[in-house]
Amino acid sequence: MLALYDTAARGVRSLDVGQDRLFRLYVCGPTVYELPHVGHGRALLVYDVLRRYLEGRGVPVRHVSNVTDVDDKIIARALSEGETPEAIAARYEEEWWAASDRLGVLRPSSAPRATEYIEEMVGLIAELVAARVAYEAPDGVYLETGKVSDYGLLTPQALADLRAGARVETVAGKRSPLDFALWKLAKPAEPAWPSPWGAGRPGWHTECVVMALDLLGEDFDLHAGGTDLRFPHHENERAQASALGRGFARHWMHHEMVNAAGGEKMARSAGNFTTLTELLDEVDPRAYRLLVLRAQYRQPMEVSPAALADATAGLARLDALARRLLAPGGSAPGGSGSGGSAPGGIAADPAVLERFGACLADDLDTPGAAAVLFDAVRAANAAADAGDNETAAGLARAVEAAAAWVGLPLRGGRAEVPEAIQELVARRERARTARDFAAADRLRDELARAGWAVEDTPAGSLVRPSSA
Numbered sequence: 001m002l003a004l005y006d007t008a009a010r011g012v013r014s015l016d017v018g019q020d021r022l023f024r025l026y027v028c029g030p031t032v033y034e035l036p037h038v039g040h041g042r043a044l045l046v047y048d049v050l051r052r053y054l055e056g057r058g059v060p061v062r063h064v065s066n067v068t069d070v071d072d073k074i075i076a077r078a079l080s081e082g083e084t085p086e087a088i089a090a091r092y093e094e095e096w097w098a099a100s101d102r103l104g105v106l107r108p109s110s111a112p113r114a115t116e117y118i119e120e121m122v123g124l125i126a127e128l129v130a131a132r133v134a135y136e137a138p139d140g141v142y143l144e145t146g147k148v149s150d151y152g153l154l155t156p157q158a159l160a161d162l163r164a165g166a167r168v169e170t171v172a173g174k175r176s177p178l179d180f181a182l183w184k185l186a187k188p189a190e191p192a193w194p195s196p197w198g199a200g201r202p203g204w205h206t207e208c209v210v211m212a213l214d215l216l217g218e219d220f221d222l223h224a225g226g227t228d229l230r231f232p233h234h235e236n237e238r239a240q241a242s243a244l245g246r247g248f249a250r251h252w253m254h255h256e257m258v259n260a261a262g263g264e265k266m267a268r269s270a271g272n273f274t275t276l277t278e279l280l281d282e283v284d285p286r287a288y289r290l291l292v293l294r295a296q297y298r299q300p301m302e303v304s305p306a307a308l309a310d311a312t313a314g315l316a317r318l319d320a321l322a323r324r325l326l327a328p329g330g331s332a333p334g335g336s337g338s339g340g341s342a343p344g345g346i347a348a349d350p351a352v353l354e355r356f357g358a359c360l361a362d363d364l365d366t367p368g369a370a371a372v373l374f375d376a377v378r379a380a381n382a383a384a385d386a387g388d389n390e391t392a393a394g395l396a397r398a399v400e401a402a403a404a405w406v407g408l409p410l411r412g413g414r415a416e417v418p419e420a421i422q423e424l425v426a427r428r429e430r431a432r433t434a435r436d437f438a439a440a441d442r443l444r445d446e447l448a449r450a451g452w453a454v455e456d457t458p459a460g461s462l463v464r465p466s467s468a
């Protein structure tokens, strides 16, 4: 039901997924010190699609994603803006959820903040110190990576490069350049919490391991995040669990980064869309979702004005299909959500949904799934052109259900028709059924004055805005 590339195994592996067991997913969340950028949008969407795929298959998912609200970057931002770190974190956390909601991304089951987990983090660090895999240095507590036998499992190359001496910073008291801070002693005026080693704050790598183990338990199903987090973040999360003999993620999933036009890394200076918020002011959030779907998650993705225009055009084709074939009047069952039946009681074409789901199951092949979707759009339009309304409606219904499955609601279908208009269409249907054609014509005129055109087809009455 689901196979994904596993960074640790270096190959595509099946996951143990079923409707009768909870799927436990951990996704590294944001450090809240700036507006979310376009790459964050991709991360949100990739894991949202994965989760919706599973939930659509009937698999219950517990999705945990942290909010890092204490960090060097937050402190630096607070200093530069003359605000408190708490105020900075609160403001940018709010911006994060606002952008996530605009993208139509499901909120995690739990989104714990680092500051809510300090005590548990101190507890884990104390365990690591007691186990003699962590030690105190003048500026804090470090994990001794040399004592973790499988350190480097996720990123052997990064470690080989570091060991070869490339770009190694040295800190007094650190036993190896690979050792990392578990606890950072506070400098004056920095946020600080008490600990056995002095007042300070936990390191970022400790946050995720503590929350994942607390909220998901050992040996949870999947740990996910960007390729930029493989090293050092994920390697160091893993090292802490491993050093204590605790089971951690069974599977590691990493998505690739977003590039600006021409493969350039998406940077604040790239001059394209710099923040996700800015991008969502310019384009339909559904177009960005479609753009993300059209890229396989393990490939870099280009976000350029041309790519966005292309996705916007694709979205318009989907909406046009919904207007043409999914805007029924009368009492035909709904035009939104998955399953159900089309105008006139026609069911979604099962072959389309099966092919669509099979692509998603295969290492989240969303470009393949998008191709299935657009093939069905072409076939639905061709069938409608040929007057085969039944085939057209079944295909359109499948397009709608498949798109909804991955969080892409179509517009122009019945769901978008105001209730008052639906009521007029229903009254007209009843008049026609009673062969009261004068009343039916009056209702058609009334709809026209309200800006809606109605068309009678064997599959029922179709209504759409007159201008469309």
Ligand SMILES: [Zn+2]
Pocket: 027, 028, 029, 208, 233, 237
């Ligand atoms: Zn993390």
